[in-house]
Amino acid sequence: MLQMKVRGLMFDPYNNAYIVILRDEDNADMLPIWVGKSEASAISFALEGIAAPRPMTHDLMKSVLDTVDAKVISVVVNDLKDNTYYAKIHLSHKDSEYAIDSRPSDAIALALRTSTPIFAQDEVIRKQVSDDLDHWLENLKPEDFGKYET
Amino acid sequence: MSTRRRPVTVSERVMEYQESSDLVRLKVHGVLPDPNTETQIVILRDEQNADILPIWVGTTEGNAIRLAMEGHVTSRPMSHDLLRSFADHLNIKVSHVVVTDVKNNTYYAAIHLVSQGSEQTVDSRPSDAIALALRTNSPIYVTQDVLKRRGGGNLDAWLEKLGTKNLGKYPV
Numbered sequence A: 001m002l003q004m005k006v007r008g009l010m011f012d013p014y015n016n017a018y019i020v021i022l023r024d025e026d027n028a029d030m031l032p033i034w035v036g037k038s039e040a041s042a043i044s045f046a047l048e049g050i051a052a053p054r055p056m057t058h059d060l061m062k063s064v065l066d067t068v069d070a071k072v073i074s075v076v077v078n079d080l081k082d083n084t085y086y087a088k089i090h091l092s093h094k095d096s097e098y099a100i101d102s103r104p105s106d107a108i109a110l111a112l113r114t115s116t117p118i119f120a121q122d123e124v125i126r127k128q129v130s131d132d133l134d135h136w137l138e139n140l141k142p143e144d145f146g147k148y149e150t
Numbered sequence B: 001m002s003t004r005r006r007p008v009t010v011s012e013r014v015m016e017y018q019e020s021s022d023l024v025r026l027k028v029h030g031v032l033p034d035p036n037t038e039t040q041i042v043i044l045r046d047e048q049n050a051d052i053l054p055i056w057v058g059t060t061e062g063n064a065i066r067l068a069m070e071g072h073v074t075s076r077p078m079s080h081d082l083l084r085s086f087a088d089h090l091n092i093k094v095s096h097v098v099v100t101d102v103k104n105n106t107y108y109a110a111i112h113l114v115s116q117g118s119e120q121t122v123d124s125r126p127s128d129a130i131a132l133a134l135r136t137n138s139p140i141y142v143t144q145d146v147l148k149r150r151g152g153g154n155l156d157a158w159l160e161k162l163g164t165k166n167l168g169k170y171p172v
Helices: A037-048 A057-067 A104-114 A122-127 A130-138 B010-020 B059-069 B079-089 B126-136 B144-149 B155-162
Strands: A002-012 A017-024 A030-035 A071-081 A084-093 A096-102 A118-120 B023-033 B040-046 B052-057 B092-103 B106-115 B118-124 B140-143
Touching: A002 A030, A002 A037, A017 A037, A017 A104, A017 A118, A030 A037, A030 A104, A037 A057, A037 A104, A037 B059, A057 A104, A057 B079, A057 B106, A057 B118, A071 A104, A071 A122, A084 A104, A084 B079, A096 A104, A096 B079, A104 A118, A118 A122, B023 B059, B023 B144, B040 B059, B040 B126, B052 B059, B052 B126, B059 B079, B059 B126, B079 B092, B079 B126, B092 B126, B092 B144, B106 B126, B118 B126, B126 B140, B140 B144
Parallel strands: A071 A118, B092 B140
Antiparallel strands: A002 A017, A002 A118, A017 A030, A071 A084, A084 A096, B023 B040, B023 B140, B040 B052, B092 B106, B106 B118
């Protein structure tokens, strides 16, 4: 299992969607995850540290968990099937641990709000076809890359 | 309502309506696109269909409510399904949700949770509260006060103009 950081968020003009770029700490491996517009905005709010005037959906999730003293331990991107990524949110609550099925976008949006580490299973990183990815990334213009590149 | 001289905290707002105990139960009657803006309108009605409360929400929020109304199950959990899943796993019951306030055209809501026998309240946008209530079969309420202050006189005419055609597309 590799710890990943959110390195960027960019617009994919070909698919009219957004891509969350996860990289491991050595920048050796990369995991691009396609997400919808509202999921991207939930992630970008957290990346930019913008506090919305009213709680957004993932702020509400955090506040529900806080209310009952549940803690997010980690989130793990744990599978890739038919181009769909799967994730688990690991919670601890009253001496028990729970692994809850989630889309990666929700898991990442919540992880960023709770300062929780994000992991990816080695197998997921192996499974993604990096040749195709490199080729695809080459075709992207530099300005397509988000301003969140760190 | 008296004029407030300082911001009212969430807990104060919650206490206000708990004391007044004047909640009206609402049903989600439909979600329809607002032809004038890029938003959607959630139509809430009381059980006698006497009062109506329209709440403007974003497209994503409107879809989250519509999916639940239609009982549509997506292949992957949507954000509010995840929220319900947290509640299920952690044994938290969503007892009810309340539209508690409206200020400058912004509605406020509270989600009432019961965990280990104690009730707690979480501040929420009405769209999240409604999307969660529909997924947990929890009742939705509004305070009499909010109902009184909603919309204004033109509302019925405005809704009529929108047409029952759009409204009927998503019947409950």
